[in-house]
Amino acid sequence: MVGETEVKATMPRWVPLLLGLISSTTCGMLLYAWSVFIKPLNAEFGWSRAEIALAFAICCLVFGLMTFPAGKLSDKYGPRRVVLVGGIILGIGFVLSGWITSKWQLYITYGLIAGFGGGCIYLPPIATAPKWWPDRRALATGFSVVGLGLGSFLMGPLATKIITAPGYGWRYVFWYCGIAMGVMAVLAALPLVVPPKGWKPAGWKPPQAPATAGGPKNYRDYTHEESIRTAQFWLLYLSYFCGSFAGLMVIGHIAGTGIDRGLTPMQAAGAVSALAFANAATRIITGIFVDKIGVKAVFVTWFGLQTAAMVLLFPAASLAWAIWLIAALIGWNYGGMFTLFPASCLHYFGPTAQGSNYGLLFTVWGFAGFAGPWVGGYLKDVTGTYYMPFLIGAAVCAVSVLISIVIKPPARIPVE
Numbered sequence: 001m002v003g004e005t006e007v008k009a010t011m012p013r014w015v016p017l018l019l020g021l022i023s024s025t026t027c028g029m030l031l032y033a034w035s036v037f038i039k040p041l042n043a044e045f046g047w048s049r050a051e052i053a054l055a056f057a058i059c060c061l062v063f064g065l066m067t068f069p070a071g072k073l074s075d076k077y078g079p080r081r082v083v084l085v086g087g088i089i090l091g092i093g094f095v096l097s098g099w100i101t102s103k104w105q106l107y108i109t110y111g112l113i114a115g116f117g118g119g120c121i122y123l124p125p126i127a128t129a130p131k132w133w134p135d136r137r138a139l140a141t142g143f144s145v146v147g148l149g150l151g152s153f154l155m156g157p158l159a160t161k162i163i164t165a166p167g168y169g170w171r172y173v174f175w176y177c178g179i180a181m182g183v184m185a186v187l188a189a190l191p192l193v194v195p196p197k198g199w200k201p202a203g204w205k206p207p208q209a210p211a212t213a214g215g216p217k218n219y220r221d222y223t224h225e226e227s228i229r230t231a232q233f234w235l236l237y238l239s240y241f242c243g244s245f246a247g248l249m250v251i252g253h254i255a256g257t258g259i260d261r262g263l264t265p266m267q268a269a270g271a272v273s274a275l276a277f278a279n280a281a282t283r284i285i286t287g288i289f290v291d292k293i294g295v296k297a298v299f300v301t302w303f304g305l306q307t308a309a310m311v312l313l314f315p316a317a318s319l320a321w322a323i324w325l326i327a328a329l330i331g332w333n334y335g336g337m338f339t340l341f342p343a344s345c346l347h348y349f350g351p352t353a354q355g356s357n358y359g360l361l362f363t364v365w366g367f368a369g370f371a372g373p374w375v376g377g378y379l380k381d382v383t384g385t386y387y388m389p390f391l392i393g394a395a396v397c398a399v400s401v402l403i404s405i406v407i408k409p410p411a412r413i414p415v416e
Contacts, residue, residue, distance in 0.1 A: 022188035023087075024145045024151070037052070054103075056110075057111075060368070061111075062116050070359060073359070079124030089116055094110065095182075102309075124192065134330045138286075141339055141343055147280070153305075220350070222410070227348075239255060241365075246372065246376075246394065250368045252372065252376060281335075292331075310391075310393045312326050341361060
């Protein structure tokens with residue numbers, strides 16, 4: 001009989017990290033450079049900020065809601081099929097957005113179709129990578145989502161360059177980048193598999209159960225049904241909403257904010273890139289911090305900084321260097337959430353139902369993605385500035401600070 005330590009891996013375990021990087025880069029290109037489209041769409045069609053932001057809001061909502069069924073399907077059928085189908089759908093929807101002539105067409109092609117595909121490809125690699133890295137789960141999670149920031153770092157200046165180039169424009173961004181995104185997602189899907197049953201890294205030993213008065217006691221992971229019956233799950237859910245609401249409000253409007261305050265389009269795009277670069281860098285570094293000092297200390301620090309940055313953003317927006325600095329701080333704290341929340345989900349409930357658990361937890365990002373950008377656009381239209389939207393974002397983010405202070409892991413479940 002083959003022992004557990006003799007089970008061979010089907011591929012080097014760095015490969016799932018690379019595949020997660022590629023698929024999350026695709027998602028970053030889909031979502032986080034949206035603010036560069038605000039001015040061109042407003043100039044061509046005369047749509048209000050709230051109407052334009054609604055396309056991004058719908059995309060975020062659909063993206064977030066799709067992660068739960070995508071996680072369930074990934075747990076059942078494997079991640080490869082889910083990511084492959086999602087990548088094709090995402091590419092089709094993004095390319096079709098280049099032919100729109102009405103806002104309703106944009107809502108369908110970008111919001112519904114591309115958002116559906118993006119939701120399919122996002123979750124499975126995040127749930128798969130830590131299974132290959134049980135010794136460094138938070139770091140593996142952070143690496144597999146680092147592409148969300150990288151994608152927007154690339155997409156912001158690239159889209160702005162295409163939009164402003166003679167003979168081109170915003171439609172070419174959808175056509176060219178849509179094809180590239182579809183190809184990237186398909187390539188990321190084809191090798192993506194979970195490790196064979198019984199496999200573990202060479203030299204790694206699972207943590208030993210703590211000794212008790214009656215001897216060592218074994219514990220098991222929470223099932224999905226047990227996880228959602230805990231107060232901790234829903235506190236994480238509320239905290240995720242608050243942090244995402246604030247971050248996505250900024251992402252949906254930061255380029256427009258800079259331009260309104262007198263910056264050039266390229267200076268405003270620099271804020272998008274600064275946010276995106278920090279958004280990418282923090283995901284790995286946050287994972288290192290979590291593995292070293294635990295999630296609670298990082299949670300409190302990151303959300304506290306985010307609240308302060310939201311307050312400072314509007315006053316800083318008239319100076320290029322200042323908005324880049326604040327944008328980077330917001331990107332750092334916002335991006336850290338995508339390591340903190342899956343790491344917390346793993347820490348609280350275990351890896352067995354991680355696809356379903358984090359898939360459901362991430363659905364709240366969709367609700368926040370719908371509310372944050374739209375509220376920001378609506379309040380800008382009503383008040384004439386972004387001062388009030390960003391103050392409200394800071395107040396909502398402060399709720400996450402309070403939750404991160406009081407929340408504790410649920411009781412462990414002994415094996416009967």
